[in-house]
Amino acid sequence: MxxxxxxxxxxxxxxxxxxxxxxxxxxxxxxxxxxxxxxxxxxxxxxxxxxxxxxxxxxxxxxxxxxxxxxxxxxxxxxxxxxxxxxxxxxxxxxxxxxxxxxxxxxxxLNQVIKPDLLLNYTMIDENVPLITDSIVLEITRKKLDVPEIYIGLSAQVSIAQQTPVGETTGIDTPGQLWEKFHSIKTGIQGLLPDGIELGASMMGASESGFFTYFAGATAVSKATVSGELITWELPAAEYVVCTFEAENFAELTTSALDKAMKYLYSTWLSNRNLITQPFSAEKYYNTAPDANKMELWVIPIPMPVTVI
The missing domain is CATH 1.10.10.60 (Homeodomain-like)
Known part of the structure; x- marks a missing residue:
């Protein structure tokens, strides 16, 4: 053992x-x-x-x-x-x-300390090969986005100390609060694409600030305009590494499964390939019904800088 x-x-x-x-x-x-x-x-x-x-x-x-x-x-x-x-x-x-x-x-x-799945720290998978654990199923693929995608939603500043490491901290879940607010006004937002997907994005600023920006929104129609506290956010055209994962239900998907997928993608899969990412990540939710159980993490990979001694 x-x-x-x-x-x-x-x-x-x-x-x-x-x-x-x-x-x-x-x-x-x-x-x-x-x-x-x-x-x-x-x-x-x-x-x-x-x-x-x-x-x-x-x-x-x-x-x-x-x-x-x-x-x-x-x-x-x-x-x-x-x-x-x-x-x-x-x-x-x-x-x-x-x-x-x-x-x-x-x-x-609230942020919760989750039950870890240590297998994810010690198992490497090739692209397009599913990894099955006792709690989630995930797969790493590559996708190319030829045209930027536009989303309308809300944003907030989030304390890095209170949100990371993911699944290992406690306190108020600011992104969760932002999603709740977005869903409360979603039906009245002009410019959303009918049946469009929802997307959450984390954008890191200067690390010394102690905060990152989180966006919660949904797909917009082309040339959509916004007012008030609503903003537009663009997922840029690029080649992405995409981590697709599944869980038993939507609540599990957006908490412990998301935490485990993020750790696997960043700390295990990308790290072992000497890759880092541009300073943002996107979470795509294709279905937010209670029985929905699949989502994607999108990141743009870049080579890890070489340290010269």
């Missing part, structure tokens, strides 16, 4: 028994490793100490339970191992910047 497989085994075990009490010693037994080596390896591969990871995954599950207003918040907290209402509220607010009561009354989009 590879080291990453031992850690994945414990990650799966934690997820299946999230409400139970876990100790590093017990989890080390699951991994068949010494407690010392297990904790070092877990922190390196999951990017988080094991006790912190368990706490963050419990908070993610708690957020789902808080939607049931027939259940007391204290009962939910106790179910997932928090020993008091005060301790739970403090932990929740530290992670998400709001209290559980505020979230229950106004369920905003």
């Amino acid at each position: 590879h080291a990453w497989e031992a850690i994945q085994k414990t990650v799966d075990y934690i997820e299946e028994n999230l409400a139970q009490k876990h100790t590093p010693e017990k989890l080390a037994e699951v991994a068949a490793l010494s407690p010392f080596y297990f904790q070092r390896l877990f922190a390196r591969l999951v990017k988080c100490p094991v006790n912190e990871y368990i706490k963050m995954r419990r908070l993610a599950r708690v957020c789902e339970s808080l939607a049931d207003k027939n259940r007391r918040i204290l009962d939910i907290a106790l179910e997932y191992g928090f020993n008091s209402h005060e301790n739970f509220t403090k932990t929740f607010k530290s992670a998400f910047e709001i209290t559980p009561e505020e979230y229950r009354q106004n369920p905003v989009h």
Whole structure:
């Protein structure tokens, strides 16, 4: 068994028994490793100490339970191992910047720490060859866009610290909030192409600014004009690397599946080919129905700069 497989085994075990009490010693037994080596390896591969990871995954599950207003918040907290209402509220607010009561009354989009799929860090695939894991199916292809595509939507500045690394941070999900706002006004927007696709785009500015720009919108008709807070955004004509991936449903597709696909594309596939990208990426959503389960990530690849010593 590879080291990453031992850690994945414990990650799966934690997820299946999230409400139970876990100790590093017990989890080390699951991994068949010494407690010392297990904790070092877990922190390196999951990017988080094991006790912190368990706490963050419990908070993610708690957020789902808080939607049931027939259940007391204290009962939910106790179910997932928090020993008091005060301790739970403090932990929740530290992670998400709001209290559980505020979230229950106004369920905003939140970033969650996701369950990792470590296979994606150690598997390379050729172009046009699907990779199947226990949670997603993805494929890398190349596509050429001969004519720029125009979209109409909204944009916002997003804190890099609160959104990246994807799937490893907590707090308010600003892109998710922007999508919610766009969908609330979409039917009244003039210039959208009927049955056009939706697109999200992340554009990195100067890294020292601490923010990137996120756009959420849909396909526009040619020569569309906008007013007010609406803007147009152009996906330029170029040759793209496209990561297509699938998940069980739309909610899964736009959260954990998107996180895993982004990490695989950037940290594994592009990196191992000595490629980086132009400072933007686009997410194409061809269907936003609840049972939709497929989307694409579009990036323009460029060779990694050669360091001269």
